[in-house]
Amino acid sequence: MSAPTATSPFLLSGAEGPLTIRTETRGSTAVLVPSGEIVHGCTTVLDPVLGKLPGGTDGLVLDMAEVTFMDTAGLQFLERLEDYSGLAGISLRTVNWTGQPRRILEITGLSVPATESDPAGPASDQPPPDTGRLLASLRSDQGLSAVAAERAEQVERLQEQVQQLEQAMASRPVIDQARGILMAVESCTADQAWDTLRDASQHANTKLRDVAEALVTVSTGGPAPTEPVRTALRDAVDRQQRRVS
Structure with a gap:
């Protein structure tokens, strides 16, 4: 026992x-x-x-x-x-x-x-x-160097996480604007607008923030999106409409 x-x-x-x-x-x-x-x-x-x-x-x-x-x-x-x-x-x-x-x-x-x-x-x-x-x-010098290297790697990982969070926070306003535009133009919900932007981002192989920024820019009289983004957005809207119909 x-x-x-x-x-x-x-x-x-x-x-x-x-x-x-x-x-x-x-x-x-x-x-x-x-x-x-x-x-x-x-x-x-x-x-x-x-x-x-x-x-x-x-x-x-x-x-x-x-x-x-x-x-x-x-x-x-x-x-x-x-x-x-x-x-x-x-x-x-x-x-x-x-x-x-x-x-x-x-x-x-x-x-x-x-x-x-x-x-x-x-x-x-x-x-x-x-x-x-x-x-x-x-x-030993080797032991202290090993510990220092591990700490440096951990700090680098934390810095990357902080950078990713900062980028996400900076991207949020333009994404929200793009969702609002889609909701108004396509009479869709916020979730459907989000799905449309994400779908377009994946098919255009472009960051979601860049897709959203292109949509906001053209809606305010700026230049049109590039052809891949324009096509991806149009196709994403069509797919979303077919899903809800």
Whole structure:
């Protein structure tokens, strides 16, 4: 029969996102399961968790299965765990490195065992990475460069998302105007006008905003749309009319 499991969550809220650490007591082994990102300030979440570990704990396992990102603050996190285990005289190991944290270890040359089914008892013959080796690798220039590269990629993805949102917001007024024109001219609903614009965009292989802008421009006395856009709009209107008739 397995030992009862105790759970003690602590939450850190910050600009980088929350980090939660769940503790599970399995016999005399305490398993720490951080969830989220290990970033600046993470040790303020770890310290109270370590302070509440039950007496008689003789083993400490860091289960990384739920960690989605780790930057150079991961050094502080691992160092704090290593200091605690040294002072308490208990063993420390890490398991279940996945995703971005695992990629960092692989880039720095550390071999990582397959995901373990039970953090309290390794399922494979290959020993899990010890904290000393992890710290040495993460402190190396290669390790720090790997972490920096991962952070730069994440920032770039966020910047792309922001740019896409800004473009969508800038496009909304002209699209709404084009929908209004179609609703007035074709006596259709807002949804039908939207479907017509989207249909025309797909068949003309032109961005929806550009199709909408061409329609608004010609309705205010500007130049006519290009032939592909004009044809796509006419055909889209015909298809919409056939669907509702």
